[in-house]
Amino acid sequence: MKHDKLAKHGSRNPAIRAFLQLPRFHKRVVSVLSDAFFLFFAIWAAYALRLEQHLWLPNQEQMTVAAITVAFTIFIFIRLGLYRAVIRYLGDRAFLTIIYGVIASSISLIVLGYLLQVLVPRSVPIIYGALAFLFVSGTRLGVRMIVNHPKQRAKEVVAIVGAGETGMQLASALVQGTEYRPVVFVTLDRANHKSMINGLPVVSINHIAKHLPKHGVQRILLALDENTQIDRKKLLKQLEPLSIPVQTVPSMSELVAGQARINDIRDLEIEDLLGRDPVRPDSAVVAKSLYQKSVMVTGAGGSIGSELCRQIIRHCPRTLVLFEQSEFSLYAIERELSSINQIEGLEVELHPLLGNVNHRRRCETVMRAFGVQTVYHAAAYKHVPLVEHNVIEGIQNNVFGTWHTAEAAIAAGVERFVLISTDKAVRPTNVMGASKRLAELVLQALAQRQQKTVFSMVRFGNVLGSSGSVVPLFRDQIRDGGPVTVTHPDIIRYFMTIPEASQLVLQAGSIGVGGEVFVLDMGEPVKIADLARKMIHLMGLEEKTEDDPDGDIEVVFTGLRPGEKLYEELLIGDDPQGTSHPRIMMAREVSLPWEQVEDFLNLLQRASQTFDCSAVIEVLKNSKTGYAPNGDLEDLVWCNSQTSVTKAEHQDDKKVRRLSV
Structure with a gap:
C-alpha cells in the first residue's frame, strides 16, 4: 500500500519519472553536461562580476582557458568518483569531493592564465570557485530534493524524543528509510528549546502539546541515551494525553552488540509501563554462586524458567541442565541457549532433558548424573482460572512436584534449592495460591528436617510479559480493535518484569x-484499569466512554474470575526483615514441623488419588495455608461428574416410584 502510494507520487511528473528510468550511463552523461554548462557559466559570471560588465564577452584566448579549465575539472570529478555517487542518496562525502574538485579547478584557472599569458584578474578564480561550488552542488541538491520530496511526503511524520546521540542516529537512519520522516526533536533540556539539529527544530518536552499538532506528528519515537537520567514514568505521563502512538528504539548496548539496528522501531518496553526503576542485582554475589557450578532449572521452557536460563548461562556455570515437560518448549530454549553459548564463547555444557517434576526418581537420577549443586524450581501451573478448573492436576504439579523435586535434591546432595513462588500464596483465595503456599510450607519444613540442602523461596507479583500477563493480552485486544477486558474497576496488582523476577531469584x-x-x-x-487506559493512549487511540462515544477502544469489565482477589499482598505478616540487597526483604512467615506437613501431604495424596476435589479443598483449608475460597468449587470434571451423579440418582428415584406404583 505504502509502496503504491510512493509510486503514485513519483509518477505525477513525467520528466522526473523519465529521468529516473534512464540507464546509469545516460544519467552520468547528463551530469557531466550539466556540470560543464554551469562551470562555463561560473567562469563567465566571475569575469562579469569582476569587470562589472553585464554583457562581457570573452576573447578567443579566454575561451581556450575556460574550455581547458572545464575539461580539467570534469576529469578531476571523474577521478574523485563524483559521478559514481547516486544523487538521491548524496551525502557529506560527495560535497567534500566537489570542494576538492573546485579548488583544483580554481588553481588550474590561475596556472593556465599564467602559462598562456591570458588576463585572469586575481579575484576571478576566487569568485569562480565560489560560484562553481554553488552551481555543481546546488544542482545535485535540487535534483535530490525533487526526486526525494514525493517519497518524503508519503512517509509517516514522527517526532523523536531525545536530542542526543541516539536521537541523531535515528533521524539519519529514518531519512534514508522508506517509512518514517522525522520533523521535530523533543528535548528534555529546557536550554535547547527552539534550537535546530540537522535542520530539524528542537522543542522542549514542556511545550510538546502545542508543537506536535503543529508539525502534524503521527507517531512519537523514544530515542533516549542510556546515560540519560530521566523519570520515565513522568515522561510517559506527559505523552499519554496526546493520544499519539509512542514507540521506542533499541538501546545502545543492543546496537553495539549487533542485536538490533537503530531503526528497529518497536512497542514500548514493558519496563516503561511499569513506572518504576528496575531492581538491579548484586552481580558479584550472583556470579560467585553460579560460576563454574552445575545448575538445574525445572520448567526451563516457561516464561520465568527460560529467562532464568538466559541469565544463568551468562554467569558461566560449568553445566546447565534444562528440565522441562513440554518437548517444544525445551527444544526452543535449548536452541536459543546454544546460540548464545556459541556466539559469546561461554563454553557452558547444556543438557536438555524431558521430565516431570512429579517423578522423584527421575529428578534424583538427573541431579546425581550431572552433579547438580543448585536447583531453581520454576515448574508450576500458575494460571488462576485454569487451576481452579483443574484442581487435582494443579495440586499434583505445584505441591507434590515441589515436594518430590525437593526430596530428590536432598537425596542427591544438592547444595541450594530455590522455589519460585507468588504473591497469591499470601492469604490465598484460589487453589493456585493455596498450592504455592503449601509448597512453601513443605520447603520450610524440609529446611528444618535436614541441614545439607539450603532451601529458600522467592515471592513476587505479576510478571509483565509472561505467558499469563495482561500486557500482551491488552496489546492484542487493542490491535484487534477492542474491547479491552478488565475483570473489575478496582482490581490492583504488583508488577515486575521477567528479567527482574529472574534476577531476584538468582x-x-x-x-x-x-x-x-x-x-x-x-x-x-x-x-x-489504569494500565489498560495507559496502553490505549500510548498506542495512539482514545478510550470509548459514555462521555466520548466516538472513542476507539472500550474498556469492558467482565467480573472477577473464580478464585481472583481485588488486592494481592506480598507479606502475611507486617514485619519484614531487610537483607543485603536494598530492594529484597525477608518475610517472617509461620512454618510447621515436618511431621505435621507430612500428615497434610498424606491426606492430600489420598484425596487426589480418589479424585475427590471437595476433600482436596478441605485439606487445603485445614493445612495452615490461610486458604479462604471466595467462591464454589469450580473443577470442571468434578462439577460435571456431580451433575451426572445427581441426574442418575434422580432417574433412579423416578424408576423406583414407577415400580412402586
Whole structure:
C-alpha cells in the first residue's frame, strides 16, 4: 500500500519519472553536461562580476582557458568518483569531493592564465570557485530534493524524543528509510528549546502539546541515551494525553552488540509501563554462586524458567541442565541457549532433558548424573482460572512436584534449592495460591528436617510479559480493535518484569541460608484499569466512554474470575526483615514441623488419588495455608461428574416410584 502510494507520487511528473528510468550511463552523461554548462557559466559570471560588465564577452584566448579549465575539472570529478555517487542518496562525502574538485579547478584557472599569458584578474578564480561550488552542488541538491520530496511526503511524520546521540542516529537512519520522516526533536533540556539539529527544530518536552499538532506528528519515537537520567514514568505521563502512538528504539548496548539496528522501531518496553526503576542485582554475589557450578532449572521452557536460563548461562556455570515437560518448549530454549553459548564463547555444557517434576526418581537420577549443586524450581501451573478448573492436576504439579523435586535434591546432595513462588500464596483465595503456599510450607519444613540442602523461596507479583500477563493480552485486544477486558474497576496488582523476577531469584539463591521467604520491594501496586487506559493512549487511540462515544477502544469489565482477589499482598505478616540487597526483604512467615506437613501431604495424596476435589479443598483449608475460597468449587470434571451423579440418582428415584406404583 505504502509502496503504491510512493509510486503514485513519483509518477505525477513525467520528466522526473523519465529521468529516473534512464540507464546509469545516460544519467552520468547528463551530469557531466550539466556540470560543464554551469562551470562555463561560473567562469563567465566571475569575469562579469569582476569587470562589472553585464554583457562581457570573452576573447578567443579566454575561451581556450575556460574550455581547458572545464575539461580539467570534469576529469578531476571523474577521478574523485563524483559521478559514481547516486544523487538521491548524496551525502557529506560527495560535497567534500566537489570542494576538492573546485579548488583544483580554481588553481588550474590561475596556472593556465599564467602559462598562456591570458588576463585572469586575481579575484576571478576566487569568485569562480565560489560560484562553481554553488552551481555543481546546488544542482545535485535540487535534483535530490525533487526526486526525494514525493517519497518524503508519503512517509509517516514522527517526532523523536531525545536530542542526543541516539536521537541523531535515528533521524539519519529514518531519512534514508522508506517509512518514517522525522520533523521535530523533543528535548528534555529546557536550554535547547527552539534550537535546530540537522535542520530539524528542537522543542522542549514542556511545550510538546502545542508543537506536535503543529508539525502534524503521527507517531512519537523514544530515542533516549542510556546515560540519560530521566523519570520515565513522568515522561510517559506527559505523552499519554496526546493520544499519539509512542514507540521506542533499541538501546545502545543492543546496537553495539549487533542485536538490533537503530531503526528497529518497536512497542514500548514493558519496563516503561511499569513506572518504576528496575531492581538491579548484586552481580558479584550472583556470579560467585553460579560460576563454574552445575545448575538445574525445572520448567526451563516457561516464561520465568527460560529467562532464568538466559541469565544463568551468562554467569558461566560449568553445566546447565534444562528440565522441562513440554518437548517444544525445551527444544526452543535449548536452541536459543546454544546460540548464545556459541556466539559469546561461554563454553557452558547444556543438557536438555524431558521430565516431570512429579517423578522423584527421575529428578534424583538427573541431579546425581550431572552433579547438580543448585536447583531453581520454576515448574508450576500458575494460571488462576485454569487451576481452579483443574484442581487435582494443579495440586499434583505445584505441591507434590515441589515436594518430590525437593526430596530428590536432598537425596542427591544438592547444595541450594530455590522455589519460585507468588504473591497469591499470601492469604490465598484460589487453589493456585493455596498450592504455592503449601509448597512453601513443605520447603520450610524440609529446611528444618535436614541441614545439607539450603532451601529458600522467592515471592513476587505479576510478571509483565509472561505467558499469563495482561500486557500482551491488552496489546492484542487493542490491535484487534477492542474491547479491552478488565475483570473489575478496582482490581490492583504488583508488577515486575521477567528479567527482574529472574534476577531476584538468582539473588535470593545466593544469599539464602535456609527456609527464608524472600519478597521484592515492588513499590506501589498498579491499577489494572489504569494500565489498560495507559496502553490505549500510548498506542495512539482514545478510550470509548459514555462521555466520548466516538472513542476507539472500550474498556469492558467482565467480573472477577473464580478464585481472583481485588488486592494481592506480598507479606502475611507486617514485619519484614531487610537483607543485603536494598530492594529484597525477608518475610517472617509461620512454618510447621515436618511431621505435621507430612500428615497434610498424606491426606492430600489420598484425596487426589480418589479424585475427590471437595476433600482436596478441605485439606487445603485445614493445612495452615490461610486458604479462604471466595467462591464454589469450580473443577470442571468434578462439577460435571456431580451433575451426572445427581441426574442418575434422580432417574433412579423416578424408576423406583414407577415400580412402586
